[in-house]
Amino acid sequence: MRIPWLILALCVSFPALADEGMWTFDEFPAAALARAYGTSVDQAWLDHVRLSTLRLTNCTAAFVSGDGLILTNHHCIESCLAELSYKDANLLDRGFAAAGRTNEPRCATQLADVLVGTENVTARVAKALRGLDDRAANDRRKALLTELEGACERAGAKAKFGTVKCQAVTLNGGRYVIYRYQRYPDVRLVFAPESRIAEFGGDPDNFQFPRWSLDFALLRAYDKGRPAQTPNHFQIDFRGPQIGQVVFVAGNPGLTQRWQTHAELEFERDLALPTALLRLAELRGRFIQFGDDTVGDQGLVEAPLNTLENTLKVRRKLLDALHDDIMLERKRTEEHRLRELMPADSIDPWGEIEAACRRESELYLPALLIEGAVGFNSVLFRYARLLVRSADERLKPDADRLHEYTESSLPRVEQLLAARVPVNAGVETLTLSFSLSRLREWLGPDDPTVRKLLMKDSPDSLATRLVAESTLNDPAVRMQLWRGGKRAVDASLDPMIMLARALDGAARALRRQLEDEVEAPIAAASERIAVTRLKAYGSAVYPDANFTLRLNYGKVEGWTENGAAVDAFTYLGRAFERANGMEPFQIPDSWLKVKDSLDLDTPFCLSTNNDIVGGNSGSPLIDAAGHLVGLTFDGNIHSIAGVYWFDASKNRAVALHPAIIREALDKVYGAKTLLEELNGS
């Protein structure tokens, strides 16, 4: 890791000595690891870890047996539990344990991807874009990457089994890589504890440590209707790691903005985050009151409310982070200094990004509400949008399509449309009415779209009618429209379809404006900045996270909070002391019944200094031997600012200790067969 000394001294936010870094497997800094910890990992170790780690729709997971058994977080499969619940069996409340392999129910919208190969296509992209202006380059880049994804999938069709999916990945402006995944589209539910213990502490404890949340669940990947054979999987070491021990996190960190410019962060601080916070806080109030007011309705909003409260807490802390004027000022200073490394006569890319952000501020609310559909927060509307858009896009050549409707993406669209996911009319009306109110509030009652929609309606009356009259809740209706294509969709009188159709022109126009006037100049300028940064720092810089596979190393350790030491481990006994019998500090009966037989000294959770963010949920915590020694499910409160910068003194990842998983499966749930499978016997 050769870093020009002069630059290092100038660049205050440079990741120097901390165990920071979300590294791609291609460029993992094994030498730096060896120097820091005397631990070495070889290519076989890296391959084994990569092939045993999975990407779910919003999380990470790991294979933990040769029969496709998958370990992930309970909170990662909440929506599956909600989908599989019915009137008298709320699986969130009750938990779930499949009665043998023939009774593992499918999670209709879940899937699992394993990264099996990568191909760097940076040079091909550069060649294709030569001489084009920003907008043309932006369009051409997208078209080319779609072509390369398609070519990769066609080549991959020769693979031995399963589905090959290819994804063009942009690594911090300037590096383009095609990622090839083996996809498991058939994922089934094996085991989940009751949410009371899985989410013990609820929102108050979320992003807190010490912690006692049994946040794990088990799924299984299926292949042609039978458990997938997965020779690459982690052996669990139920003893867990020691304090100070080197540990790795493999996973899919969702999004960091560590290399974004001052202007981009100001846009977040001034517009994107406050807008989101206000919206989410109010929706939270509506969900909670809805659950309170109507007997039996609490369960209906539990899963969306948990997701929402998590997002709310994250964004609140992100806003706090961006109010740190000193950090923002450092970023500006760093930019000034990088600029000095550029040719004197070159265009100022930071200035170009600043101008693009100003334009984005103008487009933001209409684009968010109409193209982003935040003004139409409704499952049925999302179906309608998918049907209306796919009908048009499927008629175009692949490279000309919106990215989410390319040939490579259509199977996922079809899976979403076909899935039988219960929609509750009350919740649906709530979210739609709420979002229509925001549409009116934020665009104003005299905006043309708002006026047209609410000419003779209030947000409430319109939402109620749309939800009552749409038939898109029925998968058969959706599949009929999907198969019928443009002719069927154009002929449909379903009010949601009609709404999506009526909005589509305005929505597409907003998207085009964003692409041409914001995305294109930022992409071009970011590439120029990336080139300069590469000159200055070499490959010692890891790319921003973008929900693709990364590896990080660190160690088991606590930290110091307000002068007091926070221990790196928690133990089962304290959970019982902490329970007050009321949500969200309630321990389920299954545990209370067997309390006397439990070892109260069982380690429950642990903290490590690994560099993680949202998306890493469900990531295996791995030791140098390649064994799974924990299940990452959260970070501490300081980890949230990790989206923008890594504070080595306080940023901690939080993992479930494997010993508590064994204690639970063995003594509470009597899941002997599963334990045997986990033990490899």
Added chain:
Amino acid sequence: MRIPWLILALCVSFPALADEGMWTFDEFPAAALARAYGTSVDQAWLDHVRLSTLRLTNCTAAFVSGDGLILTNHHCIESCLAELSYKDANLLDRGFAAAGRTNEPRCATQLADVLVGTENVTARVAKALRGLDDRAANDRRKALLTELEGACERAGAKAKFGTVKCQAVTLNGGRYVIYRYQRYPDVRLVFAPESRIAEFGGDPDNFQFPRWSLDFALLRAYDKGRPAQTPNHFQIDFRGPQIGQVVFVAGNPGLTQRWQTHAELEFERDLALPTALLRLAELRGRFIQFGDDTVGDQGLVEAPLNTLENTLKVRRKLLDALHDDIMLERKRTEEHRLRELMPADSIDPWGEIEAACRRESELYLPALLIEGAVGFNSVLFRYARLLVRSADERLKPDADRLHEYTESSLPRVEQLLAARVPVNAGVETLTLSFSLSRLREWLGPDDPTVRKLLMKDSPDSLATRLVAESTLNDPAVRMQLWRGGKRAVDASLDPMIMLARALDGAARALRRQLEDEVEAPIAAASERIAVTRLKAYGSAVYPDANFTLRLNYGKVEGWTENGAAVDAFTYLGRAFERANGMEPFQIPDSWLKVKDSLDLDTPFCLSTNNDIVGGNSGSPLIDAAGHLVGLTFDGNIHSIAGVYWFDASKNRAVALHPAIIREALDKVYGAKTLLEELNGS
């Protein structure tokens, strides 16, 4: 208005040429007005305006007849309408017209104050504080001002009739003035239109212009049970003003922070505003859903929801304003330059304020939630706090008491406790449960206060029990405890009283910390800054608004929004076109029935460039002849940033035109007697 040229050139935010300024009547810049507009006002004009203008509990109002008739905004008396409503007669929905003077019902918690005299006591304060350190000075200042208030009231008792109230007013650090008011504690409801027309456009139109909200209502001041005789009152000129005409606004602007330091504004931006916004947005969601879910409950939350949505919109725009880095940077530059005018060896007052703000950030959440009682949002808890605190405070010498329990303040406390205000258990449980959740979220489940409260409870279960078991909803119970004093309160087993008692030690300790570690150093530093500022600018600087009487001049004018001219007047006809039959764009039947008889060209609202903020609601718009030519009820969206700085190009006040008041009273409501009274006949 002599301004040292050099300073003017340096000080970018100095109020130079605009019609900016919330002037005290003592220092109204009549000469500047004459120069700018060729209009002069004399002392008699100023006295007439001052004595005809009223301060209500949260608003401004004006006498408009010799028999104590008061004109103010409908939104200023919403809580009175809610209090006077009962099951089958929602006065917000229905409106109200008293059937003659003997049937005007009392607004139990309303009162009206007229400013009758002022005494500058700055020199006395300075003398008394000489040689004291910041904390001792802060305590001594408060005690002295309490003494001076008491002395003023005792002297005022010789006044001919009514109640004399005295208030020590601090004018931007360094100036202390005793304001003497004539108080009318008996204020009754005379007339209010239906809220559908009074608040036409609702929250979407709030702070917007063009506008069509008939936001007026009439009250009457009573004295010894009979209409008060008010020789000082405004004659209404129903023709209203012309475009470009000079107009004045007299009223009580609530709060500006134009002279606060960079550090104080950063505290607002980073902590106070985001905290408030998140809380209010979520509570808004709960109120709306509560109203939706329970048939007939919408009316229960209408008044608090309107207030909340207004506050939410204001704070959102205040946050936007503080995200203007250029304005904040200017403030810092200005501070650097003012500092250069200070003696080289003097303490840096801006640095002291910055340190105090850092301390305030640490204390903010516990102080807000526990001492500020934001964690106990409940009418019944407020009663309990008043009873517990007053029982202790009444035993102390006057000058040692908390300010809200001095002899001068006690009659108001008694009025609040005695008032028969309906409390709905559902709403009360909602707000209390909600605020307990915030208490737990923001202090954390392991905070000692939170742990004690929620040891065996959830926020919901605790709130439900407290509201169900407390008897403080009964005015007789409250008055018994009030009269029984400390012995009775200490012996009470009412759970709200017990809660308030249990919290009082921690709450008072937090208040003491805030006073000693934040308020005292800021008061001392602000005085030092004020002295420097006075040297630099002379009396050309008006003090920050603090809900005391001010006078501003300006003119009738529109503005330019995104390149389009906004006309200064709106007309009745457009309101009918805009109505869509759904809340909040619904015109009541009383208007639809007589639509044909109405003059659709009647002016409805107008915009002026007067410098106003919240608290100015209900302010008379006055012409140079001293006639009332409008009723200020709002500002445009740009006026909200007026809390921090005045943007002459866009900041506009919004007033109701007197012609629409006459049209409504005459043709819609047939209120001939009232119109005669208003016409002075």
